[in-house]
Amino acid sequence: MMQDLTDLILSRIRDVADYPKPGIVFKDITPLLGDHEVFSAVVEALADGLRVDKIVGIEARGFILAAPVALRAGAGFVPVRKKGKLPAATLETSYDLEYGSAVIEVHADAFAPGDRVLIVDDVLATGGTAEATVELVGRAGAEVVGVSVLMELAFLKGRERLGQTGLRALVVV
Numbered sequence: 001m002m003q004d005l006t007d008l009i010l011s012r013i014r015d016v017a018d019y020p021k022p023g024i025v026f027k028d029i030t031p032l033l034g035d036h037e038v039f040s041a042v043v044e045a046l047a048d049g050l051r052v053d054k055i056v057g058i059e060a061r062g063f064i065l066a067a068p069v070a071l072r073a074g075a076g077f078v079p080v081r082k083k084g085k086l087p088a089a090t091l092e093t094s095y096d097l098e099y100g101s102a103v104i105e106v107h108a109d110a111f112a113p114g115d116r117v118l119i120v121d122d123v124l125a126t127g128g129t130a131e132a133t134v135e136l137v138g139r140a141g142a143e144v145v146g147v148s149v150l151m152e153l154a155f156l157k158g159r160e161r162l163g164q165t166g167l168r169a170l171v172v173v
């Protein structure tokens, strides 16, 4: 990856102390999203070289990155949503993340058997969300070929939770 892009990304992510809880340093990507040049470069980098059938985005911030990556990569988009938001039959799983816990769902018929799938999110922190999504997408009949994130918070060791599933991060802090 070009050092230029790393620096551009880092320059457009803002640290917000004690959000949403005391002691958490929140990585706010809204400055990046508001910058067309950097947002475009991020989508290009995440889509580069992909050969997959579907991109999975994780509600909510994951959607913002995953949908344009899907279009750029010529793949379909599948939403993984917080419980209660998807209208048809779903599969679900519960998990813990850096500052709480949640239940996520995917439509049971979202994938054709053996679909090759990349999961896209903004931040990998503890890895709880990504690990749960890998498990859910696998249960729904797809083959997870990897997880790609904009930013990995290495000190939280989320990468270790993903085991054999490949992780790609555009920036690591």
Ligand SMILES: O=P(O)(O)OC[C@H]1O[C@H](OP(=O)(O)OP(=O)(O)O)[C@H](O)[C@@H]1O
Residues within 6 Å of the ligand: 058, 059, 060, 061, 062, 096, 097, 098, 099, 102, 121, 122, 123, 124, 125, 126, 127, 128, 129, 130, 158
């Ligand atoms: O690695 P983890 O510790 O699991 O944390 C990472 C997750 O936390 C954030 O989502 P959040 O649940 O805050 O939802 P949002 O996108 O709706 O803000 C982020 O977008 C990742 O999905």
Ligand SMILES: Nc1ncnc2[nH]cnc12
Residues within 6 Å of the ligand: 024, 025, 026, 027, 028, 097, 098, 099, 123, 125, 126
């Ligand atoms: N520190 C953090 N900043 C932004 N999103 C997160 N998701 C989990 N931890 C986070």
